[in-house]
Amino acid sequence: MTTKDVVTLERSDNSSCKIHVFGATLYSWINKGEEMIFVSSKSHFDKKKAIRGGIPIVFPNFGPWDLGPQHGFARIMSWNSTEVSKDESSNPMAVFNLSDTEETRKMWNFRHVSWITFQLTYIVTLLEDSLKTDFIVKNVDDKQLGFTCLLHNYFKVPDVTKVTVSGLNGLRYKDKVRGGEMFTENGELVTVSENIDRIYQDTPSEHILKQVAGGCSIVITKTELPDTVVWNPWKENAASMSDFGDDEYPQMLCVEAGFVAKQKVLASDEKYMGSQRLTVKQVV
Numbered sequence: 001m002t003t004k005d006v007v008t009l010e011r012s013d014n015s016s017c018k019i020h021v022f023g024a025t026l027y028s029w030i031n032k033g034e035e036m037i038f039v040s041s042k043s044h045f046d047k048k049k050a051i052r053g054g055i056p057i058v059f060p061n062f063g064p065w066d067l068g069p070q071h072g073f074a075r076i077m078s079w080n081s082t083e084v085s086k087d088e089s090s091n092p093m094a095v096f097n098l099s100d101t102e103e104t105r106k107m108w109n110f111r112h113v114s115w116i117t118f119q120l121t122y123i124v125t126l127l128e129d130s131l132k133t134d135f136i137v138k139n140v141d142d143k144q145l146g147f148t149c150l151l152h153n154y155f156k157v158p159d160v161t162k163v164t165v166s167g168l169n170g171l172r173y174k175d176k177v178r179g180g181e182m183f184t185e186n187g188e189l190v191t192v193s194e195n196i197d198r199i200y201q202d203t204p205s206e207h208i209l210k211q212v213a214g215g216c217s218i219v220i221t222k223t224e225l226p227d228t229v230v231w232n233p234w235k236e237n238a239a240s241m242s243d244f245g246d247d248e249y250p251q252m253l254c255v256e257a258g259f260v261a262k263q264k265v266l267a268s269d270e271k272y273m274g275s276q277r278l279t280v281k282q283v284v
């Protein structure tokens, strides 16, 4: 990894985040000295395979895809980055851009007659106790564009069995561990003690995760990202992944914010922005 590949945002309160231009993948967020984000010690940083951890960006397809690799191409393309700047409240921010290239055109064409022209912008802002990520898609084509997208958050946790996730009770979810069947959540808080891979639909704008890094809580606040995926591979699946340590699964939980249960469709010239904010609450 060279310094040119990494954009770093810093605050004076011992907080920082690092974003790799490969996939515009944020792979570290230290909040007041505490790393909040999980990255596997086995992750490749070779600009070939997606980074295993952090916040990979899933676009233009969540899951297996006929036209290209699982979870699309945004996480395996090198994005352009601009100089680190400040938002209106002087918080450090970084902007990344990705447009269609020869490579994306090979994978993503429109009814196999012409490629799709798009512009992606990703804005990362480091605030006090908080990290904001805005994902923007602009359809610069003359035909409509349909896609799914997701911010694939990997949270670092001391013990995944102690973590609770709020805001899912009563919601419908697709359970990928049980053949993709639909179920209704009946727990006030979701906890994890085995392989979990669920797509919760029409979730509220806020989830609270308790017992994450440093014993803190994280509040996920999201807009235009109506679905929430909860994933932990557990022992057997972890062992089958070459870029994930066999014993690392208790130290992570993915709670992902996305537009995945159905496609987002943009008319020509239309813009979409899906945003999330992660806020750390110290437990006193």
Ligand SMILES: O=P(O)(O)OC[C@H]1O[C@H](O)[C@H](O)[C@@H](O)[C@@H]1O
Pocket (backbone or CB within 6 Å): 050, 070, 071, 176, 197, 198, 229, 230, 231, 254, 256
């Ligand atoms: O191994 P990856 O392609 O990075 O996917 C990792 C995981 O992403 C999501 O959470 C999906 O719901 C899972 O089914 C998938 O296993």
